[in-house]
C-alpha cells in the first residue's frame with residue numbers, strides 16, 4: 402500500500418474519525434521549504450491531523466492567529482520547533498514566527514548558541530546540519546520567548562521542568578494552552594507527578610502531551626514517523642496540536658488518555674536501559690525481545706495501578722509499543738546502557754552520558770529512580786522485577802548481568818534486604834523461579850483487569866515469589 406493510502410486508512414481513536422483534517426490552506430506569499438513542499442506534493446489532497454478541515458479550525462482561528470512558542474532547544478526541541486515552524490508558515494491560523502527558548506551556552510568557538518541559531522538557522526550543537534526554518538527565532542530570555550504565545554510547547558529534560566515553571570509564573574497568557582513532549586516523571590512529597598500535571602498545576606493552564614516513536618534525528622530528515630497526542634477533555638485543542646506538528650512524514654493522531662500516553666513515553670525509557678544492558682552483554686535478539694515484552698507488561702501494570710483510567714488501546718498507539726521498539730533499538734538510553742554494560746558497570750551512567758551524548762540528556766536512569774521510589778513506598782518492588790533491577794544496576798548495587806537473572810521473576814527478598822539495609826548485595830543467586838499464572842490470570846487478559854484485580858494480581862505474584 403502506498404504510504405499515503407496507509408495514512409488515509411488509519412483512524413483517530415477518540416477523535417473525529419479521520420487522521421486527516423486540513424491539508425491546510427497555504428498562506429499566500431508564505432515561505433515554504435522546498436523539501437517540505439515536495440512532501441506535500443507527493444500526497445495531493447492528503448489531510449494531516451484530525452481537525453475538521455478549514456470550516457472548523459479556520460473559523461475558530463479567524464479572530465487571532467495562534468502564536469506558538471517552544472520552550473527547550475535540545476535535539477527533540479529543535480525538531481519540534483522545525484515542525485511547528487513549517488506549519489506556522491503554511492497555515493493561516495498560526496502566526497509566522499515561532500520563538501524558541503534556548504538554554505544559553507557558549508560554544509567551543511566562544512559564540513553563543515542562540516546567536517548561532519539565529520545566524521545560521523541551525524542548532525549546531527543539538528541538531529547539526531538541519532535547517533530549522535526562516536521563521537524560527539532563538540531567544541535565551543524565557544519571558545520574551547513566551548510573550549503573547551497562545552500555544553506553549555514544553556520540551557526539555559524532565560529534571561528542569563520545575564524550575565522553568567517557577568520562572569514562567571505570571572509571564573504567560575492565562576488562556577495559553579500547553580503541550581508536553583517531555584518523557585519523564587517527578588516524585589513529589591505527595592507522590593508521583595506527571596510532567597503535564599506539573600505544568601498544569603504550576604501554571605494553571607491545560608496541558609496535553611505528545612509522545613511517540615520519535616527519534617528526533619530521523620524526523621529531522623523527514624523519515625516517516627507517527628506520534629500520539631494525549632488530551633484530557635479538550636478535543637478542540639488536541640486538534641490544534643495535531644495541526645501544529647502534523648506533516649505527511651510525521652503523522653499525528655490523538656487519544657483521550659493523557660496519563661496513558663504520558664506514562665508510555667516515560668516508562669519505556671527504563672525498558673530501553675534494560676535493552677541497552679543486554680546489548681552490552683552481547684546477547685541476541687531473543688533476549689532483547691524478551692526484555693521488551695517483560696518491560697511492556699510492567700509498563701501496563703504500573704500505568705494502570707497509578708491511573709485506572711488508562712486505556713489498553715493506548716499501548717498500541719505510536720506512544721506505546723512503537724516508541725518502546727524504536728527506543729530499545731536506537732535511542733540514547735539504549736546507547737549509554739550498552740556502554741555501561743560493556744564497561745562491566747565500572748563507569749557511571751553520568752560519566753558515560755557526558756562522554757557519549759555531547760550535552761544531550763538521558764531520562765531513563767532518573768525515571769527508574771523515581772519509579773523505584775514509588776515501588777518501594779507502595780511495597781510493589783517484587784511485582785516489577787525489571788524496573789527494580791534496572792534501578793539497582795544503574796545505582797551499581799547489582800552488576801549489568803543481573804538484568805537477565807532477575808527480570809521476569811520477583812527479586813528474592815534477601816537481595817532487596819541486602820540492597821537497602823546493608824548496602825550493595827554481594828551475592829547474586831542464579832536459580833530462577835518461574836511465576837506461573839494464577840487461574841484468574843489465565844482467564845483474564847492482564848490489560849483487561851480492573852484496578853482491584855491488578856492489585857490482587859500484583860499480590861499473587863509477590864506471594865508466589867517470596868522466600
Ligand SMILES: NC(=O)C1=CN([C@@H]2O[C@H](COP(=O)(O)OP(=O)(O)OC[C@H]3O[C@@H](n4cnc5c(N)ncnc54)[C@H](O)[C@@H]3O)[C@@H](O)[C@H]2O)C=CC1
Nearest residue numbers: 474475476477478504557558561583584615616617761762
Ligand atoms: N531526542 C529525542 O529523540 C527525543 C527526546 N524526547 C524527550 O524530549 C525531552 C527533551 O529532550 P531533547 O530535546 O532531546 O534534549 P537533549 O537531551 O538533546 O538536550 C538537553 C537540553 O537540556 C538543556 N539544558 C541543559 N541544562 C539545562 C538547565 N539547567 N535548564 C534547562 N535546560 C537545560 C540543553 O541546553 C539542551 O537543550 C526529553 O524528555 C526527552 O526524553 C522525546 C522524543 C524524542
Ligand SMILES: O=C(CO)COP(=O)(O)O
Nearest residue numbers: 613614615616732733734
Ligand atoms: O524518546 C525517544 C524516541 O521516541 C528518544 O529516546 P532516547 O532518549 O533514548 O534517545
